[in-house]
Amino acid sequence: GNSVTQMEGPVTLSEEAFLTINCTYTATGYPSLFWYVQYPGEGLQLLLKATKADDKGSNKGFEATYRKETTSFHLEKGSVQVSDSAVYFCALRNGFQKLVFGTGTRLLVSP
């Protein structure tokens, strides 16, 4: 079946540090891949997405590249801010099937 595996958190960084949150997936065919972010007390928000191999999704300084050869969709940001502290979820959708989420990775950024 379809599944997503994320690195466990929390990830603790200082402001302006480089961020990587690993995500790998298992699916047949060519799923669409997503990163959602959940700020404290708020609902999940779509951060970025990619719908085919080698696509790069980007938003708010975050980037992720759809790598079919390694079945990965790692989230990166060159310089994190305190306001980026949140829980990040990797997810996939295979065709018309449901969204499948990973377990989430908490990011804590200190000044």
Add this chain to the structure above:
Amino acid sequence: EAGVVQSPRYKIIEKKQPVAFWCNPISGHNTLYWYRQNLGQGPELLIRYENEEAVDDSQLPKDRFSAERLKGVDSTLKIQPAELGDSAVYLCASSPGQQETQYFGPGTRLLVL
């Protein structure tokens, strides 16, 4: 534009009691989803509506859970009777159509004692 509205935000009940959650999706969104998010986990789909029709309820525990979306707008998710294992955050989301971006509400945090 208003986002997805959910109420209540928090609910504490004793086991075997009934509980209901309400969701008002973004105006014009035909597709509505209910998810359950257990502590430390990602959301898992319970049911999906296309307008007023439940088109995917395979993950809904039908012995105690029920949902409705009258008139294809607001939706209610009910649990009766609640069990300790039902403690979780219940999320509602909506999208213009099935394959389009889902917008999530803030969720209802349920604690069953």
